[in-house]
Amino acid sequence: MTTSQIPMQTPPPLYAGSPPSSAERFSGLLGTMGPIAGLLFVFVIFAILEPRTFLTMDNMQIVLLNTAVVGTAALGATVIIIAGGIDLSVGANIALCTVVIALCRLHGLAPMLAVLVGIAASASVGLVIGLLVTQCNLSSFIITLGLWGAVRGVAKRLAGGSEISTPPSWISHLLQMLPPGRKWMIVPPGVWLLLILSLFVTLVLRYTRFGRHVFAIGSNEHTARLCGVPITRTKLLIFVFATIFAGIAGVLQFSYLNNLGDPTTANGYELNVIAAVVIGGASLSGGRGNIFGTLIGALLMTMVANGCNKVPSLTNADQDIVTGVIIVAAAGFDQFRQSRGTAK
Amino acid sequence: MQISKDFIAGKSVPRLRMQGVRKRFGATVALDGVDLSVESGEILALVGENGAGKSTLMKVLSGAHAPDEGKMWLDGQEYRPRDPLEARRRGVAMIYQELSLAKDLSVMENILLGMEPVWGPFLRWPEMKRRAADAMAQLRRPDIDPRIPLGKLSLAQQQLVEIGRAICIGCRVLVLDEPTSSLAQSDIRQLFELVKRLKAGGLAIVYISHFLEEVREISDRFIVLRDGKSVGGGSTVSTGTAQIISMMVGRSVDDLYPRSVRKAGDVVLEVKHLAGESRPVDANFSLRAGEVFGIAGLIGAGRTELLRSIFGLQPIKSGEVRVAAYVGSASPARRWAEKVGLLSEDRKSEGLAVGLSIADNLTMTRLGWLVSPSHQAAQSRRWIAKLGIRCRSPWQAVSDLSGGNQQKIAIARLLHHDVDVFLLDEPTRGIDVGSKAEIYRLIDELACRGKAILMVSSYLPELLGVCDRIAVMCKGRLVRSVPVDQTNEHQIMLEATGALETA
Numbered sequence: 004m005t006t007s008q009i010p011m012q013t014p015p016p017l018y019a020g021s022p023p024s025s026a027e028r029f030s031g032l033l034g035t036m037g038p039i040a041g042l043l044f045v046f047v048i049f050a051i052l053e054p055r056t057f058l059t060m061d062n063m064q065i066v067l068l069n070t071a072v073v074g075t076a077a078l079g080a081t082v083i084i085i086a087g088g089i090d091l092s093v094g095a096n097i098a099l100c101t102v103v104i105a106l107c108r109l110h111g112l113a114p115m116l117a118v119l120v121g122i123a124a125s126a127s128v129g130l131v132i133g134l135l136v137t138q139c140n141l142s143s144f145i146i147t148l149g150l151w152g153a154v155r156g157v158a159k160r161l162a163g164g165s166e167i168s169t170p171p172s173w174i175s176h177l178l179q180m181l182p183p184g185r186k187w188m189i190v191p192p193g194v195w196l197l198l199i200l201s202l203f204v205t206l207v208l209r210y211t212r213f214g215r216h217v218f219a220i221g222s223n224e225h226t227a228r229l230c231g232v233p234i235t236r237t238k239l240l241i242f243v244f245a246t247i248f249a250g251i252a253g254v255l256q257f258s259y260l261n262n263l264g265d266p267t268t269a270n271g272y273e274l275n276v277i278a279a280v281v282i283g284g285a286s287l288s289g290g291r292g293n294i295f296g297t298l299i300g301a302l303l304m305t306m307v308a309n310g311c312n313k314v315p316s317l318t319n320a321d322q323d324i325v326t327g328v329i330i331v332a333a334a335g336f337d338q339f340r341q342s343r344g345t346a347k
Numbered sequence: 348m349q350i351s352k353d354f355i356a357g358k359s360v361p362r363l364r365m366q367g368v369r370k371r372f373g374a375t376v377a378l379d380g381v382d383l384s385v386e387s388g389e390i391l392a393l394v395g396e397n398g399a400g401k402s403t404l405m406k407v408l409s410g411a412h413a414p415d416e417g418k419m420w421l422d423g424q425e426y427r428p429r430d431p432l433e434a435r436r437r438g439v440a441m442i443y444q445e446l447s448l449a450k451d452l453s454v455m456e457n458i459l460l461g462m463e464p465v466w467g468p469f470l471r472w473p474e475m476k477r478r479a480a481d482a483m484a485q486l487r488r489p490d491i492d493p494r495i496p497l498g499k500l501s502l503a504q505q506q507l508v509e510i511g512r513a514i515c516i517g518c519r520v521l522v523l524d525e526p527t528s529s530l531a532q533s534d535i536r537q538l539f540e541l542v543k544r545l546k547a548g549g550l551a552i553v554y555i556s557h558f559l560e561e562v563r564e565i566s567d568r569f570i571v572l573r574d575g576k577s578v579g580g581g582s583t584v585s586t587g588t589a590q591i592i593s594m595m596v597g598r599s600v601d602d603l604y605p606r607s608v609r610k611a612g613d614v615v616l617e618v619k620h621l622a623g624e625s626r627p628v629d630a631n632f633s634l635r636a637g638e639v640f641g642i643a644g645l646i647g648a649g650r651t652e653l654l655r656s657i658f659g660l661q662p663i664k665s666g667e668v669r670v671a672a673y674v675g676s677a678s679p680a681r682r683w684a685e686k687v688g689l690l691s692e693d694r695k696s697e698g699l700a701v702g703l704s705i706a707d708n709l710t711m712t713r714l715g716w717l718v719s720p721s722h723q724a725a726q727s728r729r730w731i732a733k734l735g736i737r738c739r740s741p742w743q744a745v746s747d748l749s750g751g752n753q754q755k756i757a758i759a760r761l762l763h764h765d766v767d768v769f770l771l772d773e774p775t776r777g778i779d780v781g782s783k784a785e786i787y788r789l790i791d792e793l794a795c796r797g798k799a800i801l802m803v804s805s806y807l808p809e810l811l812g813v814c815d816r817i818a819v820m821c822k823g824r825l826v827r828s829v830p831v832d833q834t835n836e837h838q839i840m841l842e843a844t845g846a847l848e849t850a
Contacts, residue, residue: 212714219711223700228660229691230711230760231680290702 037336038283038299041329045303049310056313064180064190066302066309071178071193072097072255073272074301077279078197078204079248081297084280085208086241087221087289088136088143092128093249094272095155098265100125100253102158104174105167105264114172121257122250128154129246133239143242151273158266167264177258193255197298200251205294217241221289275304278326282333303329360423362387362551363408363439363520368417370403370575377403378414379575385520385568390542390552392562392583395572396595396751396779401555404572405524408553409441410434421519432461440513444525446505448497455479455493458512482511486541503534510541521545522553527561528777531646539565557779558806559588571595596781603784604812605791611815612636615799616687616768618657621666626652628823630666634768639790639800641814642825643807643839649823650803651692654770658682658689670768683712688766690757692773692803698757699745705731705756706741712764730759735785751782758786769793769800775809787813807836821845 049057056062076093083090090096103124107117128150135146178193188195208214216237219227228234256269281287282303283296307329311322361384370378378400385391395401406412408419410428419426421437428434448457455475456463464474479493488507497505506526513521523542527535542565546552556562562569563583570580571594579594592603616634621627626649634640644650655661657668659677667674670685682689691698699708706720706727727741734755738748745753754774761769774790775783790813794800804810810817811831818828819842 209720210718212716212718215707215711215714215718218703218707219700222702223696225691225697226700226708227711229658229679229689229697231678231683232711233680290700 038296038303038333041282041333042299042303042306045306045310049306049313053310053313057310061180062309062313066305067190067194068178068180068259069309070302070305071191071197072252072259072269073275073279073304074197074298075200075255076249076252076272077276077283077297077301078200078294079245080276081280081283081285081292081294082204082208082217082241083143083245084277084285084287085221085289085292086217086238087224088238088241089147089277089287090132090143090242090245090249091147091273091277092132092150092154093246093252093276094269095151095153095158096125096128096246096249097253097256097269097272098267099128099154099158099161100250101257101260101268102162102167102264102266104254104257105169105262106161108169108172108262109167114174118174118254121253122247125250125253126243126247129242129244129249130239132246133242136242137235137238155266162264162266164266166266169262169264171262174254174258175262178255179258179261193258196251196255200248201294201298204248208294213237213240218290221291223290275301278330278333279304281330281337284337286337300333361385361420362389362422363426363553364420365408366418368404368407368414368419370407370412370414377575378407381417381572381575381577383570383577383580385551385553387519387549387551388546389568390546390554390566392566392569393553393555393572394557394559394562394569394591394595396749396781399572399595399779400575401572402524403575405441405443405522405555408434408439408520408522410439435516435518438517438519439522440516440518440520441522442506442509442513442524442526444528446502446509448505448509450498451496453494453496454483454491454500454508457497457508458482458493458515460512462516478515479511482515483507485514486511487544501534503530503538506530506538507541510545514545518550520551520553522555524555525557525777526554527556527558535561557777559591559780562591563588573597592780595779596784603780603787604809605788606813607791607795609637609639609791609794609815611638612797615671616657616801617667617669618653619667619669621653621656621668622664623649623652623656623661624664626823627656627820627825630820630823630825632818632825632828634799634801636767636799637794637797638815639794639802639813640828641810641817641831642801642803642820643805643810643817644803644820644843646805648820648843650820651772652823653820653825654689654772654801654803658687658770660689683764683766686764686766687768687770688712688761688764689770690761690772690774692776694750694753694757694777699753701746701753702744704742705736705738705745705748708745708756709741709759709763712760726763730756730763734759734762734789749779751778754778754782754786758789767798769798769802771800771802773804774802775804775806783809807839810839811836819843 076097080090080093100121104117104121107120108114112120132143132146132150135141136143176192178191181188181191208217216227216232219232220234220237224234257264260268279300280292280297282300283293285292304326307325308322311317311325364384366382368378368381381404383391393401403412407414410431410433426437428437458479459475464471464478476493480489483489483491483493486507491500491504491507497508500508526538530538542552554566566583568580569583569591571578571591573595613636614633615636618630618632621630628649630653642650652661656663657677659679659682663677668677670687673685695701706723709727709730710723724741731738731741736752736755738752745756758774775786790800802814814831816828817831817834817839818825819839821843822845
């Protein structure tokens with residue numbers, strides 16, 4: 004760089020170097036601690052209410068197991084939401100993936116190949132979203148609202164209207180309770196996969212140009228354009244990248260269903276996924292979000308569902324109410340945090 | 348500077364009086380003892396750099412924030428609004444820089460929003476129309492039909508509607524925050540006449556502005572805010588501009604426009620018969636290394652569009668743009684690669700991603716495949732120190748900073764990219780005098796180092812002060828440029844308004 008010789012007169016910067024104010028620290032702490040505190044709170048409540056059924060190693064494994072599908076899909080959703088978009092078709096996309104894998108298996112494809120084709124099918128949905136967003140200038144909300152029905156319809160068509168059972172394979176080991184012989188893994192491979200993918204997406208968001216561009220586009224697309232960010236290409240990439248995670252979630256779901264392709268599975272998952280991302284501290288208006296928070300959010304959502312099932316007096320309806328309250332509380336909490344952060 | 352007792356108290360009971368008003372947010376002291384008073388039938392100008400506390404003071408006055416300390420009186424009665432609604436009821440109306448109107452509602456609905464005449468649950472439309480028409484008549488703009496949607500009006504007319512709303516609630520104190528910042532020259536004239544009429548009608552008016560010429564023209568008295576304190580004031584007529592500026596920045600600004608001896612080099616940017624969709628129509632100029640080239644013109648003349656077409660943000664219909672030796676289609680990415688950088692006129696909605704950090708904004712154009720946050724921070728710290736940007740850390744969100752500091756970050760992006768051609772669109776819009784002076788100095792230094800600078804500005808003294816050559820754009824056309832010493836404000840205005848077209 005040759006810019007070092009600018010001899011600007013610099014009045015001593017007023018605030019530079021001074022440590023963050025206590026209010027700032029407080030809000031920063033809230034940012035990471037908020038979701039964790041919520042998770043602990045939920046955990047403690049159910050642990051007290053139903054210590055015998057909720058607080059067992061097996062049940063904790065089930066919670067993690069259930070987190071894997073939503074969590075993996077939420078990794079992709081986090082990227083989309085940071086970029087200022089949304090994907091309402093993620094549940095349908097998971098179902099599509101299970102159906103495609105099942106069909107491939109029925110046609111004699113090797114498990115690994117079937118998995119890859121399934122993921123590719125999901126990613127092609129992302130490509131469609133991306134093309135419509137960039138070429139027709141439609142909002143991702145509208146497009147994916149349409150695809151929410153259309154993709155599930157395609158899945159049903161492909162499946163011929165019913166579930167598809169497939170011959171046993173290693174895929175089902177990904178997300179099933181560990182058999183006694185494999186307790187050394189501590190948690191099922193699918194959960195490890197989720198953790199590895201989380202680390203991967205965190206690194207992508209933080210340390211790659213693509214990741215920084217995701218934040219730039221979500222925060223202010225005009226600025227990104229001004230700065231020469233290739234908007235069209237990046238957006239396409241974002242949707243394909245994100246739906247690959249929906250595909251991987253589909254693989255896990257296929258495993259969880261014990262090698263079953265089911266066009267009606269993962270119904271309503273899109274809401275759990277989006278809730279997990281928002282609870283994790285992402286802003287639906289874009290520009291903000293983090294993977295760690297998303298994971299906590301996904302775990303929180305699963306734990307609430309699991310815990311409500313364990314409490315005999317709570318019905319499905321109550322579970323829906325609790326879930327709704329948590330989402331609104333998380334959003335309100337985030338608002339509070341933001342208003343504290345910018346008291347100027 | 349001491350403020351005399353008389354000055355604070357006024358002669359009789361002032362319409363509005365504030366004394367010792369303090370407000371802090373966490374560790375930040377926004378207001379640190381503000382005293383002011385304004386009489387009815389008087390225009391008080393409130394000046395100060397960005398971040399001096401003007402907007403906080405407005406918010407205290409409008410009831411959006413309660414002061415921590417200090418008292419306010421309205422016509423001698425204690426005034427302590429709990430919320431903006433109460434402030435409005437007591438007769439304190441604000442006209443903010445960004446208008447607070449509903450674009451899809453009609454003019455009359457906007458004027459009477461929140462105080463619609465009703466009969467039971469039903470609106471009394473005829474009454475609404477009458478009252479709205481009344482208000483517009485008082486503003487001597489009966490030509491604005493109260494029934495049309497607000498969105499159909501020009502910005503200047505919308506502002507009138509907002510003032511009409513203030514009149515309609517029977518306001519006693521009218522606060523105008525940078526009311527001219529988005530108006531064309533002719534609209535400014537009309538606004539000034541209106542404000543003077545309102546003053547003659549007995550309103551107390553607080554006028555907030557960066558433009559000291561405006562302040563001098565319109566106000567009776569002025570008061571200067573610095574670092575949250577009222578540091579001085581006086582009669583506008585008997586105080587010189589330089590004196591006001593030195594009060595604002597706390598030091599004397601003896602030479603606002605430095606100009607070193609510069610030498611123009613090779614042509615680095617050449618534009619021939621450039622035409623866009625509607626603007627520009629036909630633009631021609633060449634820019635040399637080491638010179639500052641200014642483009643003057645009215646709003647709507649196509650100056651911003653010209654810069655945007657050059658930069659690839661707007662389609663080009665015909666014509667040619669040559670950067671150094673390259674000719675060809677433009678895209679922002681390509682221009683950055685050719686070491687051309689654009690500073691947007693609209694800092695908040697285009698120039699900066701205000702939700703992101705200083706570091707991210709500053710380095711956005713120059714990221715490698717892999718990004719090292721610590722490297723980003725280190726580079727940002729250099730520019731923060733060099734340009735004297737006031738912030739706590741490179742990871743602070745840009746939205747936390749004052750306008751002047753935000754602008755410095757937007758400029759630092761071009762410096763960090765080490766561009767050779769600077770396209771600066773209104774580089775000093777909406778920033779304080781101190782920051783302006785620093786930007787002028789920076790432009791001079793850059794030109795001395797052989798950078799080419801193309802600058803669009805609506806502020807003529809600045810163009811005349813900073814540029815080597817000036818061209819005037821009129822109705823999308825830019826044909827000839829003249830050395831700065833062969834033109835003056837009068838000449839430029841004649842050209843800009845098209846008065847010379849026949850000559």
